[in-house]
Structure formats: structure tokens, C-alpha cells
Amino acid sequence: MVAALLAFIPPLVAAQEKPAGRTAPAATAVAKAVLNINTATAAEFxxxxxxxxxxxxxxxxxxxxNGPFKKIEELMNVRGVGEKSFLKLKPQLTVGPAKADHDD
Known part of the structure; x- marks a missing residue:
């Protein structure tokens, strides 16, 4: 009886591992991308x-x-972005070079 139950465990484990294996590369690619919060679109956010x-x-x-973000920490001034969320996002964010808002 135990042998019969054990026969079903490997397929279950394999089935559970496949979705994680499929999503991991995409998650890794997203984690490595750096998003400029001064130029990002709503879809990118x-x-x-x-x-x-x-x-x-x-x-x-x-x-x-308020104009361009001067530092990524300013993102926490936005309602809905708390410190905990910000700390998770921080490695993926940049402000890039700020653009001048004046005419020369």
C-alpha cells in the first residue's frame, strides 16, 4: 500500500516544480531590468x-x-508605495539623468 502511494509522489512533485521552472527565468529577467522612474509609463510601472x-x-x-524624481527614495512619497514595497523594488529602479526644465 505504501509503495502504491509512493508511486504517485514523484509525478506530483514534478508537476509542482514545472510551473516554477517556467516562471523563474521571466522573474529573473524582470528583476535584472532597471526602470527609470522619470521616464517610465504606467504599463512599465x-x-x-x-x-x-x-x-x-x-x-x-x-x-x-512635482517634476522629475531626484532620488528613488522619493517614490515613497506616493500613496501606495510604502517602505517595505520600496525596498523590494529599489534594485530595479533608477532616476537616470534629470532633464533641465528651463529654456536656454
Missing amino acids: EGLPGIGARTAARILEYRQK
Whole structure:
């Protein structure tokens, strides 16, 4: 009886491992990408873990009202982005070179 039960365990384990194996490369690729929060679109923000459509819209609204982010930590000023979320996202974010907002 035990042998019969053990015969079913390897296929179950293999079935559970396959989805993780398929999603891991995509997750790794996303984790390695760096997103410029001064130029990112709502769709790009939504591609970050924990950022939905509503938070992405708030980030864009904040950026429009306050100008370019000077440092990535300013993202925590946006409602919906707390310290815990920010710390997870931090390695994937950059502000890039700030653009001048004046005419020469």
C-alpha cells in the first residue's frame, strides 16, 4: 500500500516544480531590468511586483505635479508605495539623468 502511494509522489512533485521552472527565468529577467522612474509609463510601472494600475497612475500624477524624481527614495512619497514595497523594488529602479526644465 505504501509503495502504491509512493508511486504517485514523484509525478506530483514534478508537476509542482514545472510551473516554477517556467516562471523563474521571466522573474529573473524582470528583476535584472532597471526602470527609470522619470521616464517610465504606467504599463512599465505595472510590470513591477506590487504595483497595480492605481499605484502606477499615482506615481505618474506625482511626477507630473512635482517634476522629475531626484532620488528613488522619493517614490515613497506616493500613496501606495510604502517602505517595505520600496525596498523590494529599489534594485530595479533608477532616476537616470534629470532633464533641465528651463529654456536656454
